[in-house]
Amino acid sequence: MAITVKDLVRWLRPSAVVAALAALLATMYLGYIVDPEGNLHDFPVGLVNLDVGDVVGGQQVNVGDQIEAALVQQIPADTVDLREMGLPELHRAMLNGTIYGAIVIPSDFTKRVSILGAASVVPGDVERPVITVETNPAAGAYATQILLRITTQATDEANRAVGVQLLDRVQNQLQSASGAPTTELSGSSRLALAEPISVVVVPFRPLPDGxxxxxxxxxxxxxxxxxxxxxxxxxxxxxxxxxxxxxxxxxxxxxxxxxxxxxxxxxxxxxxxxxxxxxxxxxxxxxxxxxxxxxxxxxxxxxxxxxxxxxxxxxxxxxxxxxxxxxxxxxxxxxxxxxxxxxxxxxxxxxxxxxxxxxxxxxxxxxxxxxxxxxxxxxxxxxxxxxxxxxxxxxxxxxxxxxxxxxxxxxxxxxxxxxxxxxxxxxxx
Incomplete structure (x- = not known):
């Protein structure tokens, strides 16, 4: 029996529908998973600066403000929606799921930086100043991964910038106190001051088992x-x-x-x-x-x-x-x-x-x-x-x-x- 063009079209129609559906499936599913970070845009992250500052060398200093300015400058605005907010607003945003996490600078941040600088030349126990990265686990595990990559890169840069300033200030104070222009800090002190900030990652509200x-x-x-x-x-x-x-x-x-x-x-x-x-x-x-x-x-x-x-x-x-x-x-x-x-x-x-x-x-x-x-x-x-x-x-x-x-x-x-x-x-x- 001869196959007509009409018969051919009739039997090819299902193949065309399946092929079109397969193309749409591949485009949609692979398109959203192949390069998520390349597609990143308007990723909401909170920034909370609670630092009240401290008097250092007779001058009012606020290292938290410096960190905040550095983070705003370093975090790309075309991919991340960095929202400066207070602590109550942060809690509301976390509970509402409107942000994926936040960077929190504590109220005693400048004071702790000053204490760390003094401890490098004066014996005694001291704790490093801390910046907290609060994650929002309920927003999803992959969102948390993206958040940590963004915040790690930004806080590392801020850490090094603060370290440079702190090293210069402590070195100048040490030379002024001793009167010797060649006075140097010990290697362990310089190492501690080079990256003075400890970044701690904590979940805002841990997810329950199950x-x-x-x-x-x-x-x-x-x-x-x-x-x-x-x-x-x-x-x-x-x-x-x-x-x-x-x-x-x-x-x-x-x-x-x-x-x-x-x-x-x-x-x-x-x-x-x-x-x-x-x-x-x-x-x-x-x-x-x-x-x-x-x-x-x-x-x-x-x-x-x-x-x-x-x-x-x-x-x-x-x-x-x-x-x-x-x-x-x-x-x-x-x-x-x-x-x-x-x-x-x-x-x-x-x-x-x-x-x-x-x-x-x-x-x-x-x-x-x-x-x-x-x-x-x-x-x-x-x-x-x-x-x-x-x-x-x-x-x-x-x-x-x-x-x-x-x-x-x-x-x-x-x-x-x-x-x-x-x-x-x-x-x-």
Whole structure:
């Protein structure tokens, strides 16, 4: 039998769709993971200077101000959003998850630098001045790595700059006291003064056991989204099979029931009803399994309720898309919820370390909206300002959009007489 051009196009069409989907997958997934630090932009880091200064040699000196100025100059503004703030503001930002960490200069910093300088020529025990780098583990392990790289490089430069000034000052004081221009510090003293600052890294609020190093929120989010996405596909196919709009096939067993005379709107309402009934069950199953596996869950009722909302919002929208586009809706849902969702979720790589196109996607992609709410429930005491309020309102907005587009489209199809019946190619009577 001869193969026509029409036959060739028909069989090549699936290959083209798969190839296009593969190209999109590779672009999205590899594009956000290959070079996160090269994509770094607007990475939020706090800077808190509490130093009150000290009187040194009859003059008021504030080394903390010098360190602050040096850090502002050294940390690149095109990649890092360095926010100078006070201690209360820092705590609020950490609890809200709006910064990934902070550099904190203590109130007695200048005094400790002065004591270190005096101790280099006067016997006695002394502690090095300390700068604290506070991390925000709940923001993610990779975000912490980026933060430490940025702060380590910046504080090393500041440390050396302070060391040079301190060495010169101590050397001048030593020469003035002895009257000998060739008086030198000992090697150990010069070594201690060359890098006088000790940088201590501490977590602002350590994550509890069972948090997966900050990844439990992301994977729980993925479970909720998959429940809505795959649940919609299962409900769609099984209901259509039961109503006779698609064949039912399990292995060698095959049956195709006669089409049921039912409108598109009623069909969609039935699917939504099934989803609404199953969402609490799935959310409860997730919660029970997570608890049995030892996952840290501080606010189980809140997580259960938000899980129901997220599953319903995703599932309703996915069912509406299937009702609008038919078989092509499977591909639309896959791209919308999975292909574009994972790279822009911010659960593994911070949004500020992904290409700006993915940052734009995160403003409306469902996975990111669910993630910030789940993270707030699991790590930030379910604070509304830490992402819970945003996640709830975005889920409600997504649910509303799904309901509207589904009802509008199916009502339009019904009014136009676009019935779902066997042997129909045009969809008209």
């Amino acid at each position: 948090a997966g190093g900050g990844l439990s929120a992301f994977f729980y989010t993925l479970l909720l989204l998959l429940a809505g996405f795959t649940g919609a596909m299962i409900i769609h196919s099984m209901v259509d099979s039961s109503l006779g709009f698609a064949p039912t096939e399990y292995g060698p067993w095959y049956v195709h029931y006669p089409p049921t005379p039912i409108s598109r709107v009623r069909t969609l309402l039935i699917k939504w009803g099934i989803l609404l009934a199953v969402a609490p069950v799935v959310s409860g199953v997730y919660l029970a399994v997570a608890t049995l596996l030892g996952m840290s869950i501080q606010r189980a009722p809140m997580l259960f309720l938000y899980g129901v909302l997220a599953i319903v919002a995703v599932g309703v929208t996915a069912l509406s898309i299937l009702a609008i586009f038919g078989a092509a809706g499977l591909l639309v849902n896959l791209v919308l919820f999975i292909v574009l969702g994972l790279p822009s979720a911010g659960g593994t790589v911070p949004i500020e370390a992904t290409p700006r196109a993915m940052e734009w996607l995160s403003t409306f992609e469902p996975m990111h909206q669910i993630f910030v709410a789940v993270r707030a429930i699991l790590y930030y005491d379910a604070r509304a300002s830490s992402g819970l309020a945003h996640g709830v309102w975005m889920a409600l907005l997504g649910l509303a959009i799904g309901l509207v587009i589904g009802l509008v489209a199916t009502s339009f199809y019904d009014r136009k007489g676009l019935e779902r019946r066997a042997g129909s190619t045009s969809g008209t009577r």
